Amino acid sequence: MRAVNDRPRLVLAGLSGGAGKTILTLGVCRALAAAGLRVRPFKKGPDYIDAAWLGLAAGCDATNLDPFLLPAERLPSLFLEKSQDADIAVIEGNRGLFDGMDVAGSCSTAALARQLDAPVVLILDATKMTRTAAALVAGVAGFEPGLRLAGVVANRTAGPRHRAIVRESIETLAGVPVLGLLPKISDNPIPERHMGLVSNREHAAVDAILDGLAALVREHVDLDRLVALAQSAPPLPDLELPPPPAPPGPDAPxxxxxxxxxxxxxxxxxxxxxxxxxxxxxxxxxxxxxxxxxxxxxxxxxxxxxxxxxxxxxxxxxxxxxxxxxxxxxxxxxxxxxxxxxxxxxxxxxxxxxxxxxxxxxxxxxxxxxxxxxxxxxxxxxxxxxxxxxxxxxxxxxxxxxxxxxxxxxxxxxxxxxxxxxxxxxxxxxxxxxxxxxxxxxxxxxxxxxxxxxxxxxxxxxxxxxxxxxx
Incomplete structure (x- = not known):
């Protein structure tokens, strides 16, 4: 079966763990799915809990993509296989954008974005900073050749004046569009414990949490521009995909x-x-x-x-x-x-x-x-x-x-x-x-x-x- 290689896609990545990328990705997936789009979520890296939440937000299973776990020749074909019926693929990064296994950044979120030729939206924790945010974004934009930094979402902004200065600084001084400015959230909607986020199986109010994140994103993020960025991603190489699994036979173990x-x-x-x-x-x-x-x-x-x-x-x-x-x-x-x-x-x-x-x-x-x-x-x-x-x-x-x-x-x-x-x-x-x-x-x-x-x-x-x- 041949793949149709036009895949609207977007990588949401942070400067570090805890920047807010999971909250943003969950809200984006839920909001786009509620708007009628077929959203296919992906999670970079070995992660079960975030992937489970992403699947609930989008209404379909999330797929993990990782350059260390997957052979180089299989990763793009797995992405094509799992996104073939989607209107948009949303890929959540892990750790910091350039953080990998070594000083070369191997197996990083940036490496995955380059492998999939996907535009990247950076989630930036803007707590107690204004113009410095532009310096960080400019550094990210020029740090590695081949990375398509397409936009920024500033997180944990303090108020209208703070948001206005952050936006103007990033767009004027770093030349990268600001696609959203999220306010500070007083309480983490998804509590954490020793192995990361508390699992969706232990939350009675999963839908209410995800709907609340979707409402937050709709109010503070330009979803239309996010979708347009995803649609601007170039076609991927045409690859041979495996056929769907056959039904088990009568003597199947x-x-x-x-x-x-x-x-x-x-x-x-x-x-x-x-x-x-x-x-x-x-x-x-x-x-x-x-x-x-x-x-x-x-x-x-x-x-x-x-x-x-x-x-x-x-x-x-x-x-x-x-x-x-x-x-x-x-x-x-x-x-x-x-x-x-x-x-x-x-x-x-x-x-x-x-x-x-x-x-x-x-x-x-x-x-x-x-x-x-x-x-x-x-x-x-x-x-x-x-x-x-x-x-x-x-x-x-x-x-x-x-x-x-x-x-x-x-x-x-x-x-x-x-x-x-x-x-x-x-x-x-x-x-x-x-x-x-x-x-x-x-x-x-x-x-x-x-x-x-x-x-x-x-x-x-x-x-x-x-x-x-x-x-």
Missing amino acids: VIGVVRDAALWFYYPENIEALTRAGARIVSVSILDPAPWPDLDGLYLGGGFPETQVAALADNRVVRERVRALSASGLPIYAECGGFMYLCQGLEVRGVTYPMAGVYPITTTLCARPQGLGYSLARVVRDNPFHPAGTLLHGHEFHYSRCQAALDCSPLPGPEAFTLAMERGVGMCEGHDGLLTGNTFAAYTHIHAEGAPHWAPNFVAAARRYAARRRG
Whole structure:
């Protein structure tokens, strides 16, 4: 299938984290969707929570785009694939516009904008500044060749006089149009905690919050000019796109995906990759004791098991069910929060709660991150999911760390792990990826588009298990 390569698109980026780009992007997506446009949201970088909020704001799933996680040849085609039915693609950056993995700014939001040849709108925190804002914008405009700085939205402005001076300074002295001037908001409409924004699953007033942000943006941002800028983006190269996933056949292996308030960190493309590989996906919960359908595989993503720890511990039925499925040889793949659930226990504020008990270790929640950022993991041991020798491009973001089992037995030695961390922390002294039978768990999150072997291998293992189960 050939792509129609005319894609109205826009990157919203800040000078740093906390500049207000998520609030602005949510408001823009919600306001444009409410106006009848088909908005496709994208999030630069490895982020599940912002992406979930963006999906709710726009009315469709957000797609993560990241030059580190995705192969260079796949990133533009994934963008074309996911934006092909959209009137506008809105891409939220991460961190500061030029902040990447190194001094060259590799894998930065600016690098992504250049790769997609997308105009950039800068969100600038204008707190207690006027003319200096123009100097910052001028510096950004001339910092890297090939960056199309198309406009500025000033955030946290103090009043009409402040806004007037900021606008005139930026437009006159930096030569960049000001597209909006947002006032200070007394209270953050989306509270934050240890892993970023509070998830949409924990907010009862999601629609009211998003509608309020849309009203704020409609009042203070020139949406018509934003859309016009997006429409001014040049056509992208014509690329071959994959066909839509085929419906699962009658003998398709069934893979359960845990989706509940404890575990819900998944890239949509990971689930789609399992479907493309021939699996039928069903949603299951580790919080609900209701029976599950017969499964041939189980996928436990990341999330916030620590916020549901008492309910998880009380649900002995599912804990024993998961432990029995693992012992039966069911292919199980777990990431981060899913790994924490598979351990013997989870310690939160000095209390250790029993978990599924697949692995003879416990995890404890810490006050500070124990692993944060991009990771590189070399596969050093055979397993059902990743071929030995493969270098996985992933990321980790966890406040928990491993500790001894409840019986005080030591942590597993290096021979128990399947991954050697070439960048990142992992579980224990630079190792990650515990394997017992067909159950694999790691702190490392992967994106299926950056590990194309993963889904076919997972589904193949599920087919083998299904064959044994059925006969």
